[in-house]
Amino acid sequence: MLDKIKKSQDILASTCEALGRQINIMEVCGTHTVSIFRSGIRSTLPEGLRLLSGPGCPVCVTDQSYIDIVLQLADRDDCIIATYGDMIRVPGKNGSLETKQTKANTKVVLSSEDALQLAKDNPGKNVVFVAVGFETTAPATAVVVKEAAVESIDNFTILSGHKLVVPAMKALLSGKNHNIDAFLCPGHVSAIIGSGAFVPIVEDFKRPCVVAGFEPLQIIEALAEICRQLSAGIAELKSLYGAVVTGQGNIVAQNIIDECFEPADGYWRGLGKIEKSTLKLKESFSRFDAFKRFNIAEIPGEETSGCRCGEVLCGLIEPPDCSLFGKNCTPLKPIGPCMVSSEGACAAWFKYGGQERN
Amino acid sequence: MTTDKNDRILLAHGGGGQLSDELIRRHILPKLENKTLTALGDSAKLDVDSGSLCFTTDSYVVKPLFFNGGDIGKLAVCGTINDLAVAGSRPLALSLSLIIEDGFEFELLDKILESIGQTARSNNVDIVTGDTKTVEAGAADGIFINTAGIGIRLAAAELGVEKISAGDKIIINGTIGDHGMTIISQREGIKFQSRLKSDCAALAGLTCELLEKTSGIKFMRDPTRGGLAATLNEIARSGKKSIEINETDIPIDKTVQAAADMLGFDVFAIANEGKFVAVVSPESAEDCLKICRNHPLGKKASIIGQIIQTKDFPLVELITRIGGRRIVQMPYGRELPRIC
Structure with a gap:
């Protein structure tokens, strides 16, 4: 393994030298971010190569308004909020699910099935599933929505905050950050949507896209492949995650998403409103839509003063560039979501980076 | 009755x-x-x-x-x-x-x-x-x-974090994270729990043997809550010395690692109930390791790293499998299972 790593590292070094400029590669997946930090890859990169953590952590990209809506619902006596663990510490305008006095009706679940079961077990309450995540978690949400429809579990709704990866990548390149040279594409999401989904990024924006799994060796080889393309002045789509990712992706999962959801315009933290970038329940399942059940309008939320998570997510700054990082904002007392989620860029910098905060 | x-x-x-x-x-x-x-x-x-x-x-x-x-x-x-x-x-x-x-x-x-x-x-x-x-x-x-x-x-035991010096070796008596992942998995009803087993065991037999038969043990601590990460950071902070550990030398059971990965936990921060970390002089490290490996509670014992010179601030650093370096942070409390 060390031979292969050395070979890839040589390609990275020679590319940086040959191009003679800063190379910016964005990883669009929170699991990649963590794996990169945890395996110490950053410490082995040549100086001219910078890895940017993109909008790939589901909790981080969730707009402030969504968090505040969840907190409002948690205040209602007739609701039980079923949420994945990462979400409970994200601060809203008035506290978080963890700090508010609503703990009794906030349940951490490990799966969407657990959320539906909560609804079955509590027929007198409205169970609202905080459905966040990308194309990886959307199928699991769709499955329980269908199940709720078949079994008429009418006290179950979902607050869909599901998001689509490719529209965010396009939005970044179209406006927020032109300095991204290439993308390390997400392994899990690609398994669902297929590597073919990144063709527009390669063809329309001429940026290399390389799909990789989460083993450090494969990540380094993906970076080397990106550098090979950059030095040759080409942009291609490649997948090194062949065993898991196909060109077409998981058709069954895509079909179930299509059956229940349709793309809708929606808000992202840092990126603002992006056309057809979120998943909204179709009309036929609208009775399970918490936005409709509780008559909630989604309007863009204001970010916490001083918090620069939005810029971190766009790759415009690195976490230590934020004046709150490591001082007012730490994993113990997070201000922004990127410090809350275990897959957030700020949390990873804080946990594995070390030097910057001393 | x-x-x-x-x-x-x-x-x-x-x-x-x-x-x-x-x-x-x-x-x-x-x-x-x-x-x-x-x-x-x-x-x-x-x-x-x-x-x-x-x-x-x-x-x-x-x-x-x-x-x-x-x-x-x-x-x-x-x-x-x-x-x-x-x-x-x-x-x-x-x-x-x-x-x-x-x-x-x-x-x-x-x-x-x-x-x-x-x-x-x-x-x-x-x-x-x-x-x-x-x-x-x-x-x-x-x-x-x-x-x-x-x-x-024991008369032979003169332990103290102040005795630690650069070059001392760090020994652990076996795999990490077994207890915590067993509890978490059983609590969450995760299916692979049957292959996970807590390391819960009393260590006095082994520690006494080590202290009686060797002379280079300077400090010991059991990495319970907060796991190996917390214990090493405590040693680094109170001993005012940095620590360097090698990822490839840290014993971790494959099922424990898989369970931790699946649930989004860091094995280094997971509790143990039958492990100790010992800081020993470089001369006695091999003898200590031999004694551990001959004992039922130390069969997978390993020298996982060493005390190094501190630069600005005592840190615990990990040399990763791929030869990179990163910090092992003091865990900050309850870890949350991740979304995907």
């Missing part, structure tokens, strides 16, 4: 009257029998030779009460023995306090007491004094246990 499996603890069992007496005589004493306890005095009298004593206490509130590899009773005995062991002492006696909920089944209580008795006996430690209290249903998650322990410090 006999006890059948429908019998349950009542608030009155903590009232100091006939029921309390029956709880002690019928359920507790037979399981823990020894001369000092059976005397049922207000205090236990212990005879010791000259020297110094180590004294510790810990409370146990684990959920579930029974898990693969142990139960709250075994944990309460092992945990306190281990605190005495890593301080360089040979455990002499323990106290046992039970806080039991109204309605708790006697069948479960008997199993826990049996486990306490068996663990204490097999480690040559007597439970010499104790107490029982009952609380209302819902107030104690079934049962809470407190144990305190006294140990006699």
Whole structure:
């Protein structure tokens, strides 16, 4: 393994030298971010190569308004909020699910099935599933929505905050950050949507896209492949995650998403409103839509003063560039979501980076 | 009066009257029998030779009460023995306090007491004094246990974090994260739990052997809550020395790693209940390792790293599998399972 790593590292070094400029590669997946930090890859990169953590952590990209809506619902006596663990510490305008006095009706679940079961077990309450995540978690949400429809579990709704990866990548390149040279594409999401989904990024924006799994060796080889393309002045789509990712992706999962959801315009933290970038329940399942059940309008939320998570997510700054990082904002007392989620860029910098905060 | 499996603890069992007496005589004493306890005095009298004593206490509130590899009773005995062991002492006696909920089944209580008795006996430690209290249903998650322990410090044990110096080796007696991942998986009802087993064990036999047969042990600590990451950071901070560990040398069971990865936990921060970390002089490291590997509780022992010169701030650094470096941070409390 060390031979292969050395070979890839040589390609990275020679590319940086040959191009003679800063190379910016964005990883669009929170699991990649963590794996990169945890395996110490950053410490082995040549100086001219910078890895940017993109909008790939589901909790981080969730707009402030969504968090505040969840907190409002948690205040209602007739609701039980079923949420994945990462979400409970994200601060809203008035506290978080963890700090508010609503703990009794906030349940951490490990799966969407657990959320539906909560609804079955509590027929007198409205169970609202905080459905966040990308194309990886959307199928699991769709499955329980269908199940709720078949079994008429009418006290179950979902607050869909599901998001689509490719529209965010396009939005970044179209406006927020032109300095991204290439993308390390997400392994899990690609398994669902297929590597073919990144063709527009390669063809329309001429940026290399390389799909990789989460083993450090494969990540380094993906970076080397990106550098090979950059030095040759080409942009291609490649997948090194062949065993898991196909060109077409998981058709069954895509079909179930299509059956229940349709793309809708929606808000992202840092990126603002992006056309057809979120998943909204179709009309036929609208009775399970918490936005409709509780008559909630989604309007863009204001970010916490001083918090620069939005810029971190766009790759415009690195976490230590934020004046709150490591001082007012730490994993113990997070201000922004990127410090809350275990897959957030700020949390990873804080946990594995070390030097910057001393 | 006999006890059948429908019998349950009542608030009155903590009232100091006939029921309390029956709880002690019928359920507790037979399981823990020894001369000092059976005397049922207000205090236990212990005879010791000259020297110094180590004294510790810990409370146990684990959920579930029974898990693969142990139960709250075994944990309460092992945990306190281990605190005495890593301080360089040979455990002499323990106290046992039970806080039991109204309605708790006697069948479960008997199993826990049996486990306490068996663990204490097999480690040559007597439970010499104790107490029982009952609380209302819902107030104690079934049962809470407190144990305190006294140990006699071994003459050879002169342990202290201030003795640590650059070049010293770090040894651990086996795989990390087994206890915590077993508990988490069992609590969450994850399917691979059957292949996970807590490492819950009493370490005094091994630590005493190490202290008696080698001379280079400078400091020991058991990496319980907060796992290896917390223990190494505590050593680095209080010893004011940086630590460097090698990822490839840290023993981790494959199922434990898989469970941690799946649930989004960092194995370095997961609790152990049968492990110690020892800082030893470079000259004695190989001897210590040999002793560990010849002991049932140290078969997978490994030298995982060393104390290094501190630059600006004492840090724990990991040399990763791919030859990179990163910080091992002090865990910051409860870790949250991730979304995807």
